[in-house]
Amino acid sequence: xxxxxxxxxxxxxxxxxxxxxxxxxxxxxxxxxxxxxxxxxxxxxxxxxxxxxxxxxxxxxxxxxxxxxxxxxxxxxxxxxxxxxxxxxxxxxxxxxxxxxxxxxxxxxxxxxxxxxxxxxxxxxxxxxxxxxxxxxxxxxxxxxxxxxxxxxxxxxxxxxxxxxxxxxxxxxxxxxxxxxxxxxxxxxxxxxxxxxxxxxxxxxxxxxxxxxxxxxxxxxxxxxxxxxxxxxxxxxxxxxxxxxxxxxxxxxxxxxxxxxxxxxxxxxxxxxxxxxxxxxxxxxxxxxxxxxxxxxxxxxxxxxxxxxxxxxxxxxxxxxxxxxxxxxxxxxxxxxxxxxxxxxxxxxxxxxxxxxxxxxxxxxxxxxxxxxxxxxxxxxxxxxxxx
Amino acid sequence: xxxxxxxxxxxxxxxxxxxxxxxxxxxxxxxxxxxxxxxxxxxxxxxxxxxxxxxxxxxxxxxxxxxxxxxxxxxxxxxxxxxxxxxxxxxxxxxxxxxxxxxxxxxxxxxxxxxxxxxxxxxxxxxxxxxxxxxxxxxxxxxxxxxxxxxxxxxxxxxxxxxxxxxxxxxxxxxxxxxxxxxxxxxxxxxxxxxxxxxxxxxxxxxxxxxxxxxxxxxxxxxxxxxxxxxxxxxxxxxxxxxxxxxxxxxxxxxxxxxxxxxxxxxxxxxxxxxxxxxxxxxxxxxxxxxxxxxxxxxxxxxxxxxxxxxxxxxxxxxxxxxxxxxxxxxxxxxxxxxxxxxxxxxxxxxxxxxxxxxxxxxxxxxxxxxxxxxxxxxxxxxxxxxxxxxxxxxxxxxxxxxxxxxxxxxxxxxxxxxxxxxxxxxxxxxxxxxxxxxxxxxxxxxxxxxxxxx
Numbered sequence: 001x002x003x004x005x006x007x008x009x010x011x012x013x014x015x016x017x018x019x020x021x022x023x024x025x026x027x028x029x030x031x032x033x034x035x036x037x038x039x040x041x042x043x044x045x046x047x048x049x050x051x052x053x054x055x056x057x058x059x060x061x062x063x064x065x066x067x068x069x070x071x072x073x074x075x076x077x078x079x080x081x082x083x084x085x086x087x088x089x090x091x092x093x094x095x096x097x098x099x100x101x102x103x104x105x106x107x108x109x110x111x112x113x114x115x116x117x118x119x120x121x122x123x124x125x126x127x128x129x130x131x132x133x134x135x136x137x138x139x140x141x142x143x144x145x146x147x148x149x150x151x152x153x154x155x156x157x158x159x160x161x162x163x164x165x166x167x168x169x170x171x172x173x174x175x176x177x178x179x180x181x182x183x184x185x186x187x188x189x190x191x192x193x194x195x196x197x198x199x200x201x202x203x204x205x206x207x208x209x210x211x212x213x214x215x216x217x218x219x220x221x222x223x224x225x226x227x228x229x230x231x232x233x234x235x236x237x238x239x240x241x242x243x244x245x246x247x248x249x250x251x252x253x254x255x256x257x258x259x260x261x262x263x264x265x266x267x268x269x270x271x272x273x274x275x276x277x278x279x280x281x282x283x284x285x286x287x288x289x290x291x292x293x294x295x296x297x298x299x300x301x302x303x304x305x306x307x308x309x310x311x312x313x314x315x316x317x318x319x320x321x322x323x324x325x326x327x328x329x330x331x332x333x334x335x336x337x338x339x340x341x342x343x344x345x346x347x348x349x350x351x352x353x354x355x356x357x358x359x360x361x362x363x364x365x366x367x368x369x370x371x372x373x374x375x376x377x378x379x380x381x382x383x384x385x386x387x388x
Numbered sequence: 389x390x391x392x393x394x395x396x397x398x399x400x401x402x403x404x405x406x407x408x409x410x411x412x413x414x415x416x417x418x419x420x421x422x423x424x425x426x427x428x429x430x431x432x433x434x435x436x437x438x439x440x441x442x443x444x445x446x447x448x449x450x451x452x453x454x455x456x457x458x459x460x461x462x463x464x465x466x467x468x469x470x471x472x473x474x475x476x477x478x479x480x481x482x483x484x485x486x487x488x489x490x491x492x493x494x495x496x497x498x499x500x501x502x503x504x505x506x507x508x509x510x511x512x513x514x515x516x517x518x519x520x521x522x523x524x525x526x527x528x529x530x531x532x533x534x535x536x537x538x539x540x541x542x543x544x545x546x547x548x549x550x551x552x553x554x555x556x557x558x559x560x561x562x563x564x565x566x567x568x569x570x571x572x573x574x575x576x577x578x579x580x581x582x583x584x585x586x587x588x589x590x591x592x593x594x595x596x597x598x599x600x601x602x603x604x605x606x607x608x609x610x611x612x613x614x615x616x617x618x619x620x621x622x623x624x625x626x627x628x629x630x631x632x633x634x635x636x637x638x639x640x641x642x643x644x645x646x647x648x649x650x651x652x653x654x655x656x657x658x659x660x661x662x663x664x665x666x667x668x669x670x671x672x673x674x675x676x677x678x679x680x681x682x683x684x685x686x687x688x689x690x691x692x693x694x695x696x697x698x699x700x701x702x703x704x705x706x707x708x709x710x711x712x713x714x715x716x717x718x719x720x721x722x723x724x725x726x727x728x729x730x731x732x733x734x735x736x737x738x739x740x741x742x743x744x745x746x747x748x749x750x751x752x753x754x755x756x757x758x759x760x761x762x763x764x765x766x767x768x769x770x771x772x773x774x775x776x777x778x779x780x781x782x783x784x785x786x787x788x789x790x791x792x793x794x795x796x797x798x799x800x801x802x803x804x805x806x807x808x809x810x811x812x813x814x815x816x817x818x819x820x821x822x823x824x825x826x827x828x829x830x831x832x833x834x835x836x837x838x839x840x841x842x843x
Contacts (some may be wrong), residue, residue, distance in 0.1 A: 101722040119567065163604065
């Protein structure tokens with residue numbers, strides 16, 4: 001079989017799945033990854049196009065695995081399969097939040113796989129297909145190939161009016177690149193074509209929050225919440241959304257609900273920071289930043305705003321400390337913005353050397369100089385040469 | 389609607405008897421069991437019918453007014469194509485002179501005594517058992533040296549949009565995960581394709597509700613410009629979740645509520661009946677967990693649902709081949725597919741029809757192009773294997789050069805019947821007729837064999 005498949009078994013009853021597989025009569029069946037480490041190693045090394053996941057529930061480990069898989073090939077519903085003998089609707093819904101449409105049982109999955117493979121493999125090999133473009137986009141983004149990335153994004157735009165997978169993946173790429181307005185447009189297109197596609201709606205709601213469209217964000221998140229109230233990531237987004245809307249009681253309530261779902265998740269701290277920001281407990285919030293693993297775009301935006309405010313009110317050193325902390329935990333695609341703001345803050349307190357160092361770092365993180373970075377750089381150089 | 393014969397191949401049987409009443413009785417019995425019966429009152433006419441129709445079995449009285457069964461046998465032995473047609477010789481009682489005549493001839497069977505339906509059927513089945521699904525003249529594709537993959541084109545109509553769904557109709561049952569290309573007859577319009585549709589039985593074929601997002605290809609863009617079909621919709625939308633177990637019900641009810649569908653749980657046939665009578669129920673979903681007694685009751689009362697325009701769809705495998713139950717979703721099914729089906733079944737298709745008629749729009753003529761595998765040819769046409777069902781009587785066309793040369797015509801092929809493949813799930817044999825009605829099968833088959841022998 002020419003396709004690269006990740007076959008992952010996170011279920012408790014791994015033996016019966018293995019036994020069922022032995023009856024499949026599929027030549028060259030890949031090894032089954034039976035734990036998280038093995039699955040991540042395989043995906044990292046082989047960059048598979050297809051994922052078959054056997055699991056009892058769709059929890060934190062399954063979500064992490066899916067995100068990791070999608071970092072290589074994007075989200076294509078026909079490339080992700082769940083194997084479960086008696087899935088509950090809530091299980092299916094939880095998995096659908098990550099674009100898993102196909103759910104199959106022990107008996108049917110080999111036949112389903114063989115039927116789909118013929119057509120899906122053609123698509124993977126055809127560079128003009130949505131599936132191949134989605135994969136190539138993700139890889140171009142991963143390897144910083146912006147020329148290729150822009151070429152593919154242009155092609156994806158052409159089919160966005162009717163292909164929700166293309167516009168969703170385009171939106172995701174633009175989101176990761178920090179082009180929130182265009183990302184929102186692409187995601188809105190995806191939702192227009194497929195009104196019930198939770199992955200697009202979840203990210204779109206986050207995009208709305210970043211663009212300050214709080215009402216739209218809350219409406220979209222609450223609509224999904226009615227269908228599936230067990231999606232942890234959405235609870236976190238809702239805490240941020242209600243904080244932005246000054247509805248602190250509801251925000252607290254959503255925080256508690258999130259806490260019940262995943263009491264040990266580090267993303268709870270992100271939600272806590274939203275709450276602390278709203279109550280202007282900045283010092284406590286900044287202390288917590290060091291504890292979190294990853295900073296999402298909505299919170300990164302708030303930190304940036306706080307940094308700008310501190311810097312503009314003459315507390316440039318505090319702003320720089322904030323930026324340094326935020327930079328450590330920000331997602332890689334968000335780091336350049338923090339570096340840019342740090343350069344401005346350093347420049348404002350007259351530390352031009354540090355400002356230059358930040359702006360160089362910003363351009364490195366972005367991949368190349370861009371309009372805003374060149375403008376800031378020129379300003380710093382001008383200030384440096386001015387007599388004190 | 390005409391249902392596809394699930395009883396196997398409708399073998400033509402020639403019945404030669406000069407006793408009209410008895411012949412009619414035998415014919416009725418055989419026809420009830422899916423056989424086609426051709427009656428002949430004497431041997432002379434019998435010979436002509438054999439040459440014309442190439443029956444798969446001849447049931448012949450041993451003694452006739454113009455001859456006897458051994459004469460029939462001898463005459464057929466002289467014909468290279470017809471010599472292998474099995475003959476059952478019939479005698480109401482043992483007659484030694486007759487037995488002496490047929491003694492050294494290879495009859496398929498000799499039936500002596502009063503005709504009893506069970507014995508008759510047993511004998512017929514025993515003779516035809518080697519060819520349950522195919523004609524005994526059937527030539528498999530391996531022997532023909534023809535290409536195996538054949539695309540067929542079935543006529544269809546596109547009527548317009550209903551919300552974010554495309555409404556179309558055809559005589560082909562579009563199946564999930566089975567790609568069908570839609571080719572407009574107007575060559576200025578680009579084709580599009582789909583692998584999903586909700587098929588609602590209507591007339592001799594099906595109405596198709598296809599979510600626009602499930603359509604792809606270059607022709608996708610012109611579909612957005614189609615007009616919305618005007619129709620009135622009610623306020624409350626109810627549906628029934630029929631199962632002997634309540635497992636999964638509450639979760640489905642919560643999910644469907646967000647789509648404006650109120651799902652009601654029913655645990656017995658009486659419950660269903662009451663609910664259907666007191667609410668405007670759009671569809672009944674029979675869960676995979678429903679037990680067999682419950683399912684049998686639903687099956688027995690399908691007419692009630694049809695009369696009340698209530699759709700029934702199912703995840704219970706025993707209902708897979710019921711024509712009125714559309715679609716069958718094998719559990720576990722994809723969540724968006726379930727929701728698409730529920731939403732499509734909420735559309736009042738009869739109101740859509742009225743809307744279409746009122747708008748005066750005649751529809752856009754298209755062809756559904758679907759791939760098949762040629763299994764072989766027989767004395768009337770041939771057999772293709774495919775994953776989808778097509779209504780008997782439908783006309784299809786092909787552009788396959790080999791087939792067009794064989795049939796020496798561009799006329800449409802008529803689907804005579806569909807039989808389910810031995811593997812069961814999702815495998816259909818479509819039997820088609822390529823020769824015009826009234827033409828001699830023996831002449832056609834003789835020419836065809838000659839063509840292949842030369843090749």
